[in-house]
Amino acid sequence: xxxxxxxxxxxxxxxxxxxxxxxxxxxxxxxxxxxxxxxxxxxxxxxxxxxxxxxxxxxxxxxxxxxxxxxxxxxxxxxxxxxxxxxxxxxxxxxxxxxxxxxxxxxxxxxxxxxxxxxxxxxxxxxxxxxxxxxxxxxxxxxxxxxxxxxxxxxxxxxxxxxxxxxxxxxxxxxxxxxxxxxxxxxxxxxxxxxxxxxxxxxxxxxxxxxxxxxxxxxxxxxxxxxxxxxxxxxxxxxxxxxxxxxxxxxxxxxxxxxxxxxxxxxxxxxxxxxxxxxxxxxxxxxxxxxxxxxxxxxxxxxxxxxxxxxxxxxxxxxxxxxxxxxxxxxxxxxxxxxxxxxxxxxxxxxxxxxxxxxxxxxxxxxxxxxxxxxxxxxxxxxxxxxxxxxxxxxxxxxxxxxxxxxxxxx
Ligand SMILES: NC(=O)c1ccc[n+]([C@@H]2O[C@H](COP(=O)([O-])OP(=O)(O)OC[C@H]3O[C@@H](n4cnc5c(N)ncnc54)[C@H](O)[C@@H]3O)[C@@H](O)[C@H]2O)c1
Numbered sequence: 152x153x154x155x156x157x158x159x160x161x162x163x164x165x166x167x168x169x170x171x172x173x174x175x176x177x178x179x180x181x182x183x184x185x186x187x188x189x190x191x192x193x194x195x196x197x198x199x200x201x202x203x204x205x206x207x208x209x210x211x212x213x214x215x216x217x218x219x220x221x222x223x224x225x226x227x228x229x230x231x232x233x234x235x236x237x238x239x240x241x242x243x244x245x246x247x248x249x250x251x252x253x254x255x256x257x258x259x260x261x262x263x264x265x266x267x268x269x270x271x272x273x274x275x276x277x278x279x280x281x282x283x284x285x286x287x288x289x290x291x292x293x294x295x296x297x298x299x300x301x302x303x304x305x306x307x308x309x310x311x312x313x314x315x316x317x318x319x320x321x322x323x324x325x326x327x328x329x330x331x332x333x334x335x336x337x338x339x340x341x342x343x344x345x346x347x348x349x350x351x352x353x354x355x356x357x358x359x360x361x362x363x364x365x366x367x368x369x370x371x372x373x374x375x376x377x378x379x380x381x382x383x384x385x386x387x388x389x390x391x392x393x394x395x396x397x398x399x400x401x402x403x404x405x406x407x408x409x410x411x412x413x414x415x416x417x418x419x420x421x422x423x424x425x426x427x428x429x430x431x432x433x434x435x436x437x438x439x440x441x442x443x444x445x446x447x448x449x450x451x452x453x454x455x456x457x458x459x460x461x462x463x464x465x466x467x468x469x470x471x472x473x474x475x476x477x478x479x480x481x482x483x484x485x486x487x488x489x490x491x492x493x494x495x496x497x498x499x500x501x502x503x504x505x506x507x508x509x510x511x512x513x514x515x516x517x518x519x520x521x522x523x524x525x526x527x528x529x530x531x532x533x534x535x536x537x538x539x540x541x542x543x544x545x546x547x548x549x550x551x552x553x554x555x556x557x558x559x560x561x562x
Contacts, residue, residue, distance in 0.1 A: 302352060
């Protein structure tokens, strides 16, 4: 159910259409499943995007201002990945182009990796593995422990932290967590009041916070010194959260029993022998190339989640989950003759609702919702008992308002 053309009656899609984007040039997959190693160069993308209403990209395709200017028909972008830095989000929203991604599809993958790392660190498995590959047999049990009965301290109890809470309790661990928000603990986990309290009382500390000003170097020399002698640190969140020189010092001095680090302040842009870090060679230190979320299951969930978001936006106007757009949804659309859904993206300035109310004043508006985000706002209204002429009239008058960015009529 979609219309993006100036003549609303030209692009009909049934509301209960199958879950695939419809219409001319519905989706151009701009790069491949390997994360976009063969992403289209800007000029080629500009050529390909001209007649496209909906595009799916991965992380390497750059949707710049220039690309967006060439994409006269573009309505929505699906980033089949976690991040959206590759898109000029603000300019896209100014042009009424909604952008979707899949931020939480790999939470389980990260939680499972961290659970494995807790066991690996506790048994010094990284070091034993390295020794064996060099032909060095070292059968030791000193300072190797079961994780049962140990305390896991989780910093950031969001999608990943809370998954891990459940998994680690099932392995017999005690869970404490610290989060800026008061949160309902899962299982018998307990929220503590301060980071220091968590650091002092945990055998393992694992970080699951976003990258913000507050989390930059959140774990530095003071925090590492506050951690228990022989305890372990795991970072699979963002590289900037840990002060790497301080961590290397704590590992080399033996104050920490080990660490697992999946994310780094500076990460190589491509696969190859480009990795350098003060952590290389530290004892009982597992280093992985930002693979916490890299599983086949996570890739598959990204595909499902983003394509569903695209279909919902095109067919129903739903912008829930958009990263650059006001999030608006209405009850299921009526599959009735003579009913339409107006989707109006407009500049967020005073007086717009009055204009729209005037245009719709003589019609039967079943439901209406609007929201704003920064400079743009988005209104959805379902209108029943309208004739074809009235639909044309509503479309014309709404799309000619001075604040119009994009007007679509779905029916
Ligand atoms: N290694 C990987 O491959 C990988 C994959 C996915 C996500 N991540 C990263 O993992 C981190 C967590 O992801 P998520 O999906 O669980 O995020 P989330 O948004 O669901 O949870 C983050 C939690 O951190 C809390 N928080 C924010 N600031 C805090 C602070 N200063 N102190 C304490 N708590 C704070 C929030 O309240 C929230 O509960 C993110 O940094 C994300 O980028 C890494």
